[in-house]
Amino acid sequence: MAIFTLNVNGKxxxxxxxxxxxxxxxxxxxxxxxxxxxxxxxxxxxxxxIHLGDSAIRSCQLPVSAVGDKAVTTIEGLSENGDHPVQxxxxxxxVAQCGYCQTGQIMTAVALLKANPNATDTQIxxxxxxxxxxxxxxxxxxxxxxxxASHQ
Amino acid sequence: MxxxxxxxxxxxxxxxxxxxxxxxxxxFKLLSExxxxxxxxxxxLPEQWNELTxxxxxTADNIIKIYNPNPxxxxxxxxxxPMMVAEELGVDWQKVVVEMGPHDNVxxxxxxxxxxxxxxxxxxxxxxxGAAARQMLIDSAAQGWGVPANExxxxxxxxxxxxxxxxxxYGSFASAAAALPIPKVVKLKDAKDFNVVRHSQKNVAGKNxxxxxxxxxxxxxxxxxxxAMIEHPRAFGMKLKSFDATETLKMPGIxxxxxxxxxxEGYEQAGFDTRTFNDLLVVVGKTTWEVMxxxxxxxxxxxxxxxxxxxxxxxxxxxxxxxxxxxxxTSTQLAQMAEYAKKPAQQLRxxxxxxxxxxxxxxxxxxxxxxxxxxxxxxxxxxxxxxVTDEKALLVGPHQAPGWIEPTISKILNLPAxxxxxxIARMGGGFGLRAYGHFVTEAAxxxxxxxxxxKLVYSREDDMxxxxxxxxxxxxxxxxxxxxxNLIAFHIxxxxxxxxxxxxxxxxxxxxxxxxxxxxxxxxxxxxxAFRAPGSNFNGATEQAFLDELAEAMGKDPIDFxxxxxxxxxxxxxxxxxxxxxxxxxxxxxxxxEKSGWNNPENKQYSRGVAAYFCHNSYAAHVIDMLKKDGQxxxxxxxxxxDCGIVVNPDAATNMVQGAVVDGIGNAMYGGLTHKDGVxxxxxxxxxxxxxxxxxxxxxxxxxxxNNIDPTGLGEPPFPPVFAAVANALYKSMGKRFYTQPFSxxx
Numbered sequence: 001m002a003i004f005t006l007n008v009n010g011k012x013x014x015x016x017x018x019x020x021x022x023x024x025x026x027x028x029x030x031x032x033x034x035x036x037x038x039x040x041x042x043x044x045x046x047x048x049x050i051h052l053g054d055s056a057i058r059s060c061q062l063p064v065s066a067v068g069d070k071a072v073t074t075i076e077g078l079s080e081n082g083d084h085p086v087q088x089x090x091x092x093x094x095v096a097q098c099g100y101c102q103t104g105q106i107m108t109a110v111a112l113l114k115a116n117p118n119a120t121d122t123q124i125x126x127x128x129x130x131x132x133x134x135x136x137x138x139x140x141x142x143x144x145x146x147x148x149a150s151h152q
Numbered sequence: 153m154x155x156x157x158x159x160x161x162x163x164x165x166x167x168x169x170x171x172x173x174x175x176x177x178x179x180f181k182l183l184s185e186x187x188x189x190x191x192x193x194x195x196x197l198p199e200q201w202n203e204l205t206x207x208x209x210x211t212a213d214n215i216i217k218i219y220n221p222n223p224x225x226x227x228x229x230x231x232x233x234p235m236m237v238a239e240e241l242g243v244d245w246q247k248v249v250v251e252m253g254p255h256d257n258v259x260x261x262x263x264x265x266x267x268x269x270x271x272x273x274x275x276x277x278x279x280x281x282g283a284a285a286r287q288m289l290i291d292s293a294a295q296g297w298g299v300p301a302n303e304x305x306x307x308x309x310x311x312x313x314x315x316x317x318x319x320x321x322y323g324s325f326a327s328a329a330a331a332l333p334i335p336k337v338v339k340l341k342d343a344k345d346f347n348v349v350r351h352s353q354k355n356v357a358g359k360n361x362x363x364x365x366x367x368x369x370x371x372x373x374x375x376x377x378x379x380a381m382i383e384h385p386r387a388f389g390m391k392l393k394s395f396d397a398t399e400t401l402k403m404p405g406i407x408x409x410x411x412x413x414x415x416x417e418g419y420e421q422a423g424f425d426t427r428t429f430n431d432l433l434v435v436v437g438k439t440t441w442e443v444m445x446x447x448x449x450x451x452x453x454x455x456x457x458x459x460x461x462x463x464x465x466x467x468x469x470x471x472x473x474x475x476x477x478x479x480x481x482t483s484t485q486l487a488q489m490a491e492y493a494k495k496p497a498q499q500l501r502x503x504x505x506x507x508x509x510x511x512x513x514x515x516x517x518x519x520x521x522x523x524x525x526x527x528x529x530x531x532x533x534x535x536x537x538x539x540v541t542d543e544k545a546l547l548v549g550p551h552q553a554p555g556w557i558e559p560t561i562s563k564i565l566n567l568p569a570x571x572x573x574x575x576i577a578r579m580g581g582g583f584g585l586r587a588y589g590h591f592v593t594e595a596a597x598x599x600x601x602x603x604x605x606x607k608l609v610y611s612r613e614d615d616m617x618x619x620x621x622x623x624x625x626x627x628x629x630x631x632x633x634x635x636x637x638n639l640i641a642f643h644i645x646x647x648x649x650x651x652x653x654x655x656x657x658x659x660x661x662x663x664x665x666x667x668x669x670x671x672x673x674x675x676x677x678x679x680x681x682a683f684r685a686p687g688s689n690f691n692g693a694t695e696q697a698f699l700d701e702l703a704e705a706m707g708k709d710p711i712d713f714x715x716x717x718x719x720x721x722x723x724x725x726x727x728x729x730x731x732x733x734x735x736x737x738x739x740x741x742x743x744x745x746e747k748s749g750w751n752n753p754e755n756k757q758y759s760r761g762v763a764a765y766f767c768h769n770s771y772a773a774h775v776i777d778m779l780k781k782d783g784q785x786x787x788x789x790x791x792x793x794x795d796c797g798i799v800v801n802p803d804a805a806t807n808m809v810q811g812a813v814v815d816g817i818g819n820a821m822y823g824g825l826t827h828k829d830g831v832x833x834x835x836x837x838x839x840x841x842x843x844x845x846x847x848x849x850x851x852x853x854x855x856x857x858x859n860n861i862d863p864t865g866l867g868e869p870p871f872p873p874v875f876a877a878v879a880n881a882l883y884k885s886m887g888k889r890f891y892t893q894p895f896s897x898x899x
Contacts, residue, residue, distance in 0.1 A: 001404065018404060018441075018442075018445075020445075021441050022441065025439060025440055025441040028440075029373075029439045029440060029441070030439075032373070033364075034364065034366045034370075034371040034373075035363065035364015035365070036364070037368075037370070037531070037532070037580075038370065038440075038533070039531050039532075039533075039612065039837075040612045040836055040837045041444075041611060041612055041836075042612075042836050042837070042838055044836060044837035044838050045531070045837050045842075047531060074364070075362075075363065075364035076363070076364050078363075079363075082359050082362055082363040087362040087363065090358070090361075090362045091354065091358045091359060091362060094352075094354050094355055094358065094803055094804065094807060095807075096226075096355060096357070096358060096361045096362070097226030097227070097228070097807060097808065097811055098224075098225055098226030098530075098531065098532075098578070098579060098580050098581045098582075099226065099357065099361035099367065099578065099580070100368060100530075100531040100532045100580030100581060101531045101580075102361050102362060103361075103362070103364045106362060121850075124845075125845050125846040126846070128845045129844040129845045129846045130844075131844075131845075132531065132837060132842050132844060133531070134529055134530060134531045134581050134583075134815075134842065135226045135531075135581065135811045135815070136810065136811035136812070136813070136814025136815045136818070136843070136848070137807065137810070137811055137814075138814055138843075138844075138845040138848035139810050139814070139848060139849065139850075139851065139852050140807060140810070141845065142845065
């Protein structure tokens with residue numbers, strides 16, 4: 001066990017955990033930020049996507065010890081009231097079915113558009129194909145990403 | 153199934169009561185044998201509302217709350233069911249507060265999500281609840297104002313008496329209205345007057361979803377809660393012999409390791425009780441990561457099971473099921489299926505004399521199709537919270553049918569039903585798997601044993617290798633043609649492990665003079681369960697691919713061929729019990745033909761596959777248009793035509809059909825579990841391929857047949873024909889037929 005001081009959603013947070021603990025579980029069970037989801041634990045589904053700095057990464061494969069003082073952003077820190085353009089596009093296009101994967105999808109999309117505000121369909125597909133939606137909402141996810149891109 | 157009771161008994165059980173805080177509560181007692189209490193919610197609500205149940209609650213200050221009675225797993229009932237209440241209540245939908253109802257089968261009806269039944273079974277009761285409440289509010293205002301009730305109108309939660317100029321909110325009359333008798337007859341709106349239903353309304357949970365609110369069972373936590381995980385055998389056909397937990401117990405955060413039996417000897421299972429493994433080797437600790445880690449230190453010795461017999465008392469009566477011993481492998485299962493397919497099978501339906509017709513045939517076309525076990529792979533792995541004490545039990549989590557598992561919990565915990573509270577969480581997918589009970593039962597037993605609140609969590613690997621899969625199937629179709637290429641006989645012989653998928657009374661039964669349907673099954677210790685459109689998902693997939701091949705052999709257009717068969721079934725139906733409505737079936741074919749521009753020359757660029765199917769009371773047809781990139785076919789677009797009666801929430805319904813199309817393409821192309829010596833060879837998404845955005849269609853156009861038929865269900869019907877439309881399009885693209893799922897293996 002060791003104490004880590006993390007910068008999560010703009011706040012300093014201390015946790016006392018095994019250094020190998022993935023950020024996924026630090027967020028969910030130590031910081032009570034449950035918008036980051038467990039789906040596979042092997043970086044295959046994207047449900048646990050967060051931002052480390054500006055990059056979208058799979059928090060299930062990110063040990064807490066590797067985070068350092070880098071800024072961590074989770075879905076809870078994306079906006080004050082769910083009014084980030086990507087979140088708004090998700091609501092506008094009524095994307096979700098069960099909804100479990102959607103926070104991870106949104107985090108991936110936000111990072112994509114930050115890096116590439118004019119992402120083409122092919123680029124959207126390439127970036128979003130690491131996130132599984134078992135309900136099959138891909139057509140709407142793509143529409144929402146496109147819409148958010150044009151509004152940014 | 154109790155769903156029929158809904159229609160028969162709803163009137164007699166209509167009830168209202170005055171709430172403690174003032175207000176009107178209307179609810180239905182639909183299933184008198186279930187009596188539970190409880191409450192749950194996903195919204196933060198004032199304390200005084202927590203104990204209230206029912207469909208509608210109106211406070212004095214005119215806050216109107218509508219409870220969704222049915223478990224939500226992405227089919228959008230949180231929105232569509234309350235819409236039905238709001239329609240008749242006459243309120244401003246945008247101002248209605250929607251909340252998940254408690255588990256209470258007395259007040260809130262059957263509360264089960266499955267069989268594409270949610271909207272169908274609640275369609276009349278929920279509108280009647282809305283209409284009855286509105287009428288009582290009108291009657292109450294009529295008394296208060298001293299005017300005739302029939303002169304009062306309502307709009308957006310306000311009552312008006314035009315002649316006197318009086319008006320008042322629903323809230324101001326709610327308390328008085330609750331004391332009035334329930335109207336014996338309520339008039340429901342004509343479909344043409346709907347202004348909530350049939351108008352697209354956004355998902356009421358949309359904002360909570362995109363902001364990551366704790367909606368799911370996996371998100372549940374409470375003071376002192378521990379985490380439990382179960383180590384199950386690596387292979388079907390194995391059981392726990394012994395274990396050494398010394399190292400595990402030394403790991404940080406671990407509080408307990410023990411084994412226990414799920415059911416005692418001779419336990420009679422209910423229809424939705426499930427267990428694949430009876431010995432639970434449980435690791436309990438403070439956090440999920442610690443428990444996951446500590447499990448790796450377990451030293452376990454497994455041993456082979458012997459053949460067992462289990463008594464299952466399901467909806468269709470008591471049944472003794474044999475669970476064979478042995479370690480099964482896909483290769484031997486396929487060989488076994490090929491062998492069984494040659495043996496005599498159980499006759500399921502016979503019209504005319506197919507034997508003679510096949511003898512006299514000028515041409516016989518015979519094709520065999522095979523599909524693997526499928527895992528549901530809900531994005532949220534199985535989990536459930538339980539806090540069991542000597543006096544009561546609290547269970548919280550995602551489940552499609554809490555009323556089905558509650559009697560089991562009562563039995564195994566030896567607690568009366570009224571001491572068991574089940575709170576229904578939003579489900580991160582269900583697809584049929586969450587209608588079953590093993591994870592709920594396990595959580596309850598673990599909590600009882602450790603005397604603490606505990607959340608049972610399945611890892612993805614646990615979830616994928618536990619069983620309760622879509623069965624492994626095969627089917628052989630034979631068609632006899634005469635010298636003029638007329639279809640004179642049709643034979644379907646299907647089998648599976650451990651059950652077949654044949655629906656003998658479905659199309660094309662009824663359209664062919666000589667028709668024979670047969671089925672057979674091979675017992676297995678690999679467990680199975682309902683998977684989106686059970687049986688239909690293979691029956692539809694294969695029958696519609698075979699009809700495509702048949703049409704080609706007969707020199708007919710595949711849509712015209714189906715329409716000809718339907719015309720025959722309409723004019724001179726063969727046999728009895730044909731399940732489908734000819735006109736509605738033909739309707740979706742006509743619609744998809746029109747909307748896809750089926751005969752339009754500009755669509756020649758596509759490799760087009762068509763398929764249609766009827767199941768779960770509704771009708772679906774798809775045209776799948778493929779193109780090629782780097783020599784590989786991909787789905788460019790899909791045109792779907794659906795007849796599910798009145799479409800309650802059109803945009804959400806479109807979303808569900810689009811999802812079913814993607815799900816169907818994904819499972820047809822990539823889905824499948826294989827086994828070697830009892831071990832499931834795929835245990836996570838790196839080995840089990842799930843369709844991803846780049847493989848999904850660029851476009852899915854969904855069209856609904858417009859009619860005024862009461863809603864007939866939507867979650868499952870669009871799914872089965874997708875598989876066949878994929879197969880038929882692949883044929884056009886690649887020039888060869890695909891008979892074995894998943895198709896990507898043969899590309």
